[in-house]
Amino acid sequence: MDLRIVYSTKTLSPMRLIQITDCHLGSHPGESLLGLDTDESFADVLHRLSRDEKHADFVVASGDVASEGSVEAYERFLGALKAQYDLPVAWLSGNHDLDELMQQFPKEQVQREHIEFEHWQLILLNSSIPHEERGELAETELERLRHCLETCDKHALVFVHHQPVPVGCDWLDQYVISNSAQLLEILNEYPQVKGLVWGHVHQEFQARHRHFNLYSTPSTCIQFKPNSDDFALDDTMPGYRWFNLHQDGRLETGVERVEEKAYGIDFASAGY
Numbered sequence: 624m625d626l627r628i629v630y631s632t633k634t635l636s637p638m639r640l641i642q643i644t645d646c647h648l649g650s651h652p653g654e655s656l657l658g659l660d661t662d663e664s665f666a667d668v669l670h671r672l673s674r675d676e677k678h679a680d681f682v683v684a685s686g687d688v689a690s691e692g693s694v695e696a697y698e699r700f701l702g703a704l705k706a707q708y709d710l711p712v713a714w715l716s717g718n719h720d721l722d723e724l725m726q727q728f729p730k731e732q733v734q735r736e737h738i739e740f741e742h743w744q745l746i747l748l749n750s751s752i753p754h755e756e757r758g759e760l761a762e763t764e765l766e767r768l769r770h771c772l773e774t775c776d777k778h779a780l781v782f783v784h785h786q787p788v789p790v791g792c793d794w795l796d797q798y799v800i801s802n803s804a805q806l807l808e809i810l811n812e813y814p815q816v817k818g819l820v821w822g823h824v825h826q827e828f829q830a831r832h833r834h835f836n837l838y839s840t841p842s843t844c845i846q847f848k849p850n851s852d853d854f855a856l857d858d859t860m861p862g863y864r865w866f867n868l869h870q871d872g873r874l875e876t877g878v879e880r881v882e883e884k885a886y887g888i889d890f891a892s893a894g895y
């Protein structure tokens with residue numbers, strides 16, 4: 624009799640998490656941002672996901688889902704996901720969103736704030752201030768973060784919209800979360816924190832802070848040029864980030880982009 628213990632591949636395989644960010648969908652289909660149809664580029668990213676990420680488990684959208692915070696944009700976002708890449712999804716709000724509208728969607732349709740899996744937890748923070756570009760975490764959000772980490776010691780990934788540290792672009796780094804020192808102080812205290820992840824900067828970034836990693840992720844629409852003091856667009860393609868979350872707390876991650884395509888972007892634009 625064979626007494627070896629046979630583990631299912633699912634048990635040993637890491638959880639696969641997908642981050643999409645800064646979709647900037649308009650109120651109506653086909654609205655463009657600096658010449659790029661944001662529905663088109665979002666559909667291209669979803670096409671790539673449905674082709675290459677069939678076995679992922681969960682999607683996080685890290686803000687600026689809409690360009691102006693409209694119910695129509697949020698319904699179209701969730702409808703496109705359902706049609707092209709039907710996975711459980713959670714979201715948080717960015718400076719172009721309206722958090723009060725996003726909160727009206729039922730949790731069965733889109734999750735928020737704190738999601739627990741068998742070995743990992745995701746904590747989603749709201750750094751947006753209605754009708755302002757800058758980011759700040761309300762005292763209640765910082766308390767909620769501390770409560771999540773105090774009451775659950777599963778490996779943790781924390782998501783927020785604005786960057787908590789400078790990414791090297793002066794024009795964007797004026798909007799570093801104004802009280803990010805408090806955020807980092809809390810995260811420093813909890814060894815189960817494995818990563819802090821954001822959107823907003825429309826570019827890939829990675830760094831180490833104390834015992835955890837920092838990541839930002841390309842937008843599903845236009846890209847901003849890394850290391851640029853003034854506003855500048857980059858010609859890299861829209862994309863997403865994947866994470867492999869292992870039971871023992873190890874984490875692997877990477878960025879993937881759609882194939883080269885001429886989107887008609889206005890690269891001479893001086894701002895957005």
Ligand SMILES: [Fe+2]
Nearest residue numbers: 687717718823
């Ligand atoms: Fe943003």
